[in-house]
Amino acid sequence: MKLGNRLQLGVHVAPSSVLFGPHPTNLGDGRALSDRHTNYYRRRAAGGAGIIVVEEASVHPSDWPYERAPLASDCGPGWASIAEACSEFETLVLAGLGHSGGQGSSAYSQLPLWAPSHVPEVNSREVPKSMEPHEIEELLDCFVRSSVAAVAAGCHGVEINIGQSSLLRQFLSGLTNHRSDGAADGLALVTALLGRVRIAIPDSLLALRLCADELAPWAGIVPERGAEIAAALAEHADLITVVRGSIYSMTATRPDCHEPAGFNRSLAAHVAAAVRAVYPETRIALQGSVVDVAMAEEVLAAGEVDCVEMTRALIADASLVAKATAGEVDRVRPCLLCNQTCMVRDARNPIISCVVDPTTGFELLESEPGRSQDLVGLRVVVVGAGPGGMEAARCCALAGATVQLHESSSRVGGALASASVAAGRGRLNALVSWLEQELNDVGVEVLTSSNLVAADEVLRNADVIIVATGSRNGSPDYVVQAGAAVMWAREALEGANINGPVCIWDPIGGPIGISVAETIRSQGVDVTLVTPDNIAGNELSRSGDLAPANTRLQQVGAKILRRATLVERTHDTVVVTDRFSGASSEIEATTLIDAGHRLAEDSLFHELTSGEPGGSAAIVLRVGDAVAPRTAAEAMIEARRVVAAARGQIPVSDGVPMIGTVH
Ligand SMILES: Cc1cc2nc3c(=O)[nH]c(=O)nc-3n(C[C@H](O)[C@H](O)[C@H](O)COP(=O)(O)O)c2cc1C
């Protein structure tokens, strides 16, 4: 396995060629790094990460881009703790350093944003302050001081952000640097800075995260220029991680599954060629949705780059490198490229986690399920083989129980398998396939087309019953004329007969309505998506797919009716009203697909727990959509807790395990 190869970096050696890149986690304690950070990174080091770049710390207090964004002057103890925790595994720890400049936020600092010029920020629309020469000097001093502090704390070096959301890139770019003074030459400025950092930390690593394509060719850095910049800066750099994106393309740096995996390959190879021609010692890392071991092996074997950044892959499976090098590639829990819970900068301000591994970010509170004797001798029956039921069955089997998993349909995967049929969403099924294989390995008996009722013998004989029966269709809150048909999004994806024209009612604004619209429209059927919001897929801003989704809908020719409320379904139309004016209109629709909220399929749970003669003497738990239809993330979280719940170690409310496992 190439990715397990040790990598020489300056005078240091990384134990593997896999880099865990910097990303916001919200694990901080104020603006300091916390014990949760230490445990988060330690777990990845133990799993074989070669290089860890700690969450970026702002080098100057003028930069406070999100509430718990680390500040370098508060990070000394945290860096020391992380470096110490990872030293056991020889993982190289670099402190991520940066300043967001005009791409930051003044909401927390209550200070004007710093930027090369008064260019309004595209997303926040805020006009930054054009920096004075003395402020530029102060900024450079802070980069140097922070680098010295990180190394003094025990880090092997630093990674300086000249990529997305960075003031240094803003100095390099014609998009954002309109100055006429000495700082007009951004490359000279950054080169001088790196020279100073190099002198200040001579024996430590100096890595760069460098944008080589701002995706804004009219004034931004284009790949040719990106390669020139990389070659010029390589004199001072031990490692350059090549990224793309700028103010107009925030989400292009870390897109979801709609972008092909490894999208930066040709860009990174281009930069590598330019850098190697002048500084062959400088290593190049490929970034950009590298989530599969096979792709990492391919680029390393071809020598395109020297190492691979696999950040989301290691968020999803902290032990990816260890598993791959032990010949267990198939056991690597796959990243779905869903961006659902690993992106934390949204209005909910969540702590980082992962749909496929809820332990991520919660290492101090919950441990990954491992083999134990906790449920030895118990017969567990899980009803429903969606992700919740499959994960619950896996956890119980690992804990030594004898487990049967019953599924009423002819295949496993539940709603997630259905969702994966939609355009561009095939990767969702990777979780189902992984769970299926793991269930096989741990000896769970899976019975499909098995429709259990409360009185069944198999349930009567169980010690623990886990109800994971998922969801059922919701109930329309609009008038449905007698005899008029309503189809649900899941049915549409499960092969129901669809005749156009189609109207899709999307009161949620998440991925469901959008993906069904894309799927049906790409089959040539006339589609109108009706949304109550001002934009289709309103909630997709969280995963970064909002603008791309609207572009895709436009490209396939789907119509969008915004700010509309569905009031009535007739035989061949839908009646909608404008939410602002109240004006009513009618759309022709042979098929109406409701992509709205679903209801918990909880009848079996209530029968089993009714206390009536048909009730069960077993411990009855429930997880996932059978509790309340949400997403795969919540189903996986609840499933992880069933072992502790069955042992009475954690509270259970109405069948739902309430908190994490006890250490
Ligand atoms: C059409 C459709 C699309 C869905 N898309 C997603 C999705 O993109 N991500 C996700 O986490 N859950 C999605 N869900 C919800 C999950 O599939 C559901 O919460 C999960 O299967 C619950 O697990 P359980 O069936 O074991 O309870 C979707 C559901 C439907 C019906």
Ligand code: SF4
């Ligand atoms: S939340 Fe989704 S995209 Fe993020 S690491 Fe987990 S599986 Fe990958």
